[in-house]
Amino acid sequence: MHKAPLFITLQVALAATLLALVAGLLMAAALRRRRSLVADLFDVICATPMILPPTVLGYYLLVTIGRESPIGALWESVTGSPLVFTRAGAIIAAAIAGFPFVVRASRAAFEEVPEDLIVAAATLRAGPWRRFFTIELPLAWRGIAVGVMLAFARGLGEFGITLMVAGNIPGRTQTAALAIYDAVQSQRDDEALMLSIVLTLSGLAILLLVKRMTPLRKSRPWEL
Amino acid sequence: MQAFINVPYATLLLLLLTMTLVLTAGCHRESAEEPELIVAAASSLAPLLHELRPELEERSGAGIIIVPGASATLLRQLDNGAPWDVFLPAASSYAQQAAQISGCDPASRRAWARGGLALVQAPRFDDERPLRELLAATERRIAIAHPEHAPYGSAAMALMRQSGVPEADWSDRLIIAPNALESLRLVSSNNADAGLIALVLAVGSDLSYEQQPTPQGDALVHEAIVCSDGHASAARRLVDALRSPALQARLARYGYLSP
Numbered sequence: 001m002h003k004a005p006l007f008i009t010l011q012v013a014l015a016a017t018l019l020a021l022v023a024g025l026l027m028a029a030a031l032r033r034r035r036s037l038v039a040d041l042f043d044v045i046c047a048t049p050m051i052l053p054p055t056v057l058g059y060y061l062l063v064t065i066g067r068e069s070p071i072g073a074l075w076e077s078v079t080g081s082p083l084v085f086t087r088a089g090a091i092i093a094a095a096i097a098g099f100p101f102v103v104r105a106s107r108a109a110f111e112e113v114p115e116d117l118i119v120a121a122a123t124l125r126a127g128p129w130r131r132f133f134t135i136e137l138p139l140a141w142r143g144i145a146v147g148v149m150l151a152f153a154r155g156l157g158e159f160g161i162t163l164m165v166a167g168n169i170p171g172r173t174q175t176a177a178l179a180i181y182d183a184v185q186s187q188r189d190d191e192a193l194m195l196s197i198v199l200t201l202s203g204l205a206i207l208l209l210v211k212r213m214t215p216l217r218k219s220r221p222w223e224l
Numbered sequence: 225m226q227a228f229i230n231v232p233y234a235t236l237l238l239l240l241l242t243m244t245l246v247l248t249a250g251c252h253r254e255s256a257e258e259p260e261l262i263v264a265a266a267s268s269l270a271p272l273l274h275e276l277r278p279e280l281e282e283r284s285g286a287g288i289i290i291v292p293g294a295s296a297t298l299l300r301q302l303d304n305g306a307p308w309d310v311f312l313p314a315a316s317s318y319a320q321q322a323a324q325i326s327g328c329d330p331a332s333r334r335a336w337a338r339g340g341l342a343l344v345q346a347p348r349f350d351d352e353r354p355l356r357e358l359l360a361a362t363e364r365r366i367a368i369a370h371p372e373h374a375p376y377g378s379a380a381m382a383l384m385r386q387s388g389v390p391e392a393d394w395s396d397r398l399i400i401a402p403n404a405l406e407s408l409r410l411v412s413s414n415n416a417d418a419g420l421i422a423l424v425l426a427v428g429s430d431l432s433y434e435q436q437p438t439p440q441g442d443a444l445v446h447e448a449i450v451c452s453d454g455h456a457s458a459a460r461r462l463v464d465a466l467r468s469p470a471l472q473a474r475l476a477r478y479g480y481l482s483p
Contacts, residue, residue: 067305082305167306169262170289182292185405186270187412 004171005179006198012087012162012175013155016094020151023095024102025144029132031103032110046103049096054160057096061165065092090166090173094158098151105150109143110136146210153206157199260287261455261462262307266314267292267369267405268339268376268422269446272478273312276471283465286458294373294403302328302451309452309459314339314404314422315375319447332450332459335483336466337475339444341379341436342426344411345418352432355420359389364417367399367407376404379439380420423479438481445483 027046031039049057065072065083075083083089113136121131137144159177166173168182176195183192261284265273270292273280281288291298295313302308303325311322316335323330343355345364358364366384369377377400385391399415401407404422411419412431426433438444448466452459465471472482 062304072305082307084304085301085306167291167301168293169291169307171260172262172289185267185292185403185409187409 005174005176005195008087008090008172008174009156009176009199012090012094012158013152015091016098016155016158017148017152019091019095020098020102020155021144021148024099024147024151025106027099028103028106028110029136031107032136033115043103043107047100050100054097054158055164058093058161058164061093061096061161065089065165084165085167085169085173087166087173090162090175093161093165094155097158097161098154101150101154102144102147105147106140106144109140109147112143113139142213146213149206149210149213153203156202156206259455259458260289261309261452261459262289262291263310263312263462264291264293264298264302264306264308265312266295266298266375266446267403268314268374268425269312270405271428272424272475276474279471280462280465283468284458284462286455286462288462292403292405294370295375296373297403309450309455310462311449311451312446313375314444314446315378316442316445316447318375319449322449322451325451327453328449328451329456330449332463333447334449334463334467335445335447336463337446337472338438338481338483339376339446340423340438340479340481341376341383341420341444342423342433342479343418343420343436344408344426344429344431344433346411346414346416347431348414349417352434353418354434355384355436356387356389358418359384359387359394362417363397365397365399366394367401367410367416367419367421369404369407369421370400370402374403375444376420376422377401377407379443382439382443383420383436427478435479446480447483 027042031043031046062084063069065075067073067076067082067084072083083092117135117139118131121135126134157177158175159181162173162175163178168174168178170179170182174182176199180192180195180199183189183195263273270290273288273290277288277290291308293301295315295318298306298308298311299313299318299321302311302322311319311328313319313322319333322328323333343358345352353362353364358366368380371377371381384394399407399410401410404425407416407419408421408425408429408431410416411421412429420436423433423435426435448463450456450459450463476482
């Protein structure tokens, strides 16, 4: 079994998870406890990667970060290489796929934090950043971690967006999911089976971890 | 911040960040050390190129990464900035279009082979039927590559239309695969009953096959074009290698005709 696709998958999924975590956490923090049309609109837009076909997302991304786009041109002028059909492109593709998991799980976790704790901290002159880092984030960490793990799992298996944005270049952008597709097409069934088993076991392990981390109501840290 | 720092998963995130940085650094080193030619080839060529890889690497003086796909898809990717050093579509029209793309050298276009079509039938059938009978009198489903994306798919469509059997009799029994390689896989796994596929794939497979008439014109003339920034001379050597008498003789064994 070739190890390169697994190595690339791990690298892409880790980097994508970090990207999704930063962007998703910011978005979730901005949307928490907001009930307005604008907030709902943002919430819906953030969720679209979960329901749109990967080809649609891939197309949008290709248009957005392709060589002809302002972002793609800027990237190329700075780094000297295009953003698409590189590992950076694969990371962005996987981050887009994982982003909604972080946003949804984090937003739900933030909203579970009792508001009276935050109000109490405010009366003690704790500023918004301090309240966020000392109350909301510590109490919401379990939900955020669940979102991060789901995003990582999604990144491990990402296929469609990656294929369109990063191509299927062995040793460079070919992740395990793409390598399985290649192996099946080329009738290298043993390789396809081995990679499939590795991805399946990884996914199951992550889901089991998520299951174990999902708190029962009684076990919430603030409900002593 | 104290409470946040105490969170065990902050440690986990830090670990993730460190691992990512380490892995990323490792990968950049790996790609910088070994210059390689990325050869984007029609999927029908992939098995052959894998077999010829040692010779092609020796003659070009560079490592080779083979990226298979439907010719139209690879062309579209090239247009979007895909870093193909050599583009090997299954029809000259795609090389002609590639020549218009910035970064590709129109003067480097070279025809190096002419492909053919073969009819293969799924291993579960003992009775092998000719194409016309298959189209007219059976319920068997026929796999072909996508006619709009893959030259072997459009050549297969043209051949079936020339068979004299009304298209209405067989059009709903077609299974359209994304590319030529996938159409072979559908037949060999018994998921399609028959397939009109690239001759080179049929020769390299375990399936019995019947060679079909070679399409007229330049429908399946394989051309190569160099689109390389950094490895243009190695890319040209690879194209020259494909046209060399030694490799042409090997190509002939796979049913390729001289262009």
